Amino acid sequence: MELMEAIRGRCAVREYTAASIDEQTIRSLIGDAVQAPSAIDEQPWAFTVVRDQALLDRVSSDARTHIAASAVTGSPKGGHFRSMLEDVNFQIFYHAPVLVLISAMTDGDWIVEDCSLAAENLMLAAYAEGLGSCWIGCSRSYLNTPDGKAALRIPEAWTPVAPIILGHPKSTAAPIPRKTPEIRWVG
Numbered sequence: 670m671e672l673m674e675a676i677r678g679r680c681a682v683r684e685y686t687a688a689s690i691d692e693q694t695i696r697s698l699i700g701d702a703v704q705a706p707s708a709i710d711e712q713p714w715a716f717t718v719v720r721d722q723a724l725l726d727r728v729s730s731d732a733r734t735h736i737a738a739s740a741v742t743g744s745p746k747g748g749h750f751r752s753m754l755e756d757v758n759f760q761i762f763y764h765a766p767v768l769v770l771i772s773a774m775t776d777g778d779w780i781v782e783d784c785s786l787a788a789e790n791l792m793l794a795a796y797a798e799g800l801g802s803c804w805i806g807c808s809r810s811y812l813n814t815p816d817g818k819a820a821l822r823i824p825e826a827w828t829p830v831a832p833i834i835l836g837h838p839k840s841t842a843a844p845i846p847r848k849t850p851e852i853r854w855v856g
């Protein structure tokens with residue numbers, strides 16, 4: 670697939686079939702993710718692959734409880750999402766067959782940038798393979814707690830940055846139009 674086709678065609682997928690993704694494909698996507706640049710070539714990323722649906726159900730439920738307790742107030746747009754999170758039947762991972770959590774193994778000024786670049790590569794590569802993806806940012810604060818790390822057997826020293834779900838799309842929402850970019854030409 671052409672790069673521009675992937676950049677323009679990728680969109681968040683929130684409905685998946687039950688079909689699994691084979692280990693080789695997941696390894697290949699992670700191989701694409703680590704082609705991302707990283708500050709001073711630190712390559713701080715580590716990948717936790719979760720395919721156990723019962724575990725994802727439990728993490729979803731505990732993350733919702735954590736979010737409710739934190740009562741984060743966000744933008745007005747967040748109101749709809751907050752009410753979804755209050756629905757006990759809402760699974761924050763949308764029952765995707767795979768969660769790939771990208772964490773930083775080290776501390777550093779650029780770990781969020783590094784792991785985010787790897788995440789974008791992962792999502793574009795997944796699209797090129799005919800797979801859907803979505804970044805599940807709402808799970809991150811819980812995954813950064815001792816309980817969240819224990820649930821996914823993430824070492825205490827790691828920092829979860831990018832929880833990305835993957836799967837075979839059941840449906841794809843209409844593309845979200847982009848705002849006209851603010852561009853200032855200086856000089």
Ligand SMILES: Cc1cc2nc3c(=O)[nH]c(=O)nc-3n(C[C@H](O)[C@H](O)[C@H](O)COP(=O)(O)O)c2cc1C
Nearest residue numbers: 679680681682683761803804805806807808844845
């Ligand atoms: C950092 C980040 C966090 C996100 N968190 C969530 C989330 O928790 N749940 C969700 O359904 N989508 C989440 N998304 C997906 C965005 O809602 C989506 O990318 C945005 O609406 C633009 O749509 P598109 O990806 O289809 O272009 C997240 C995306 C990013 C980049």
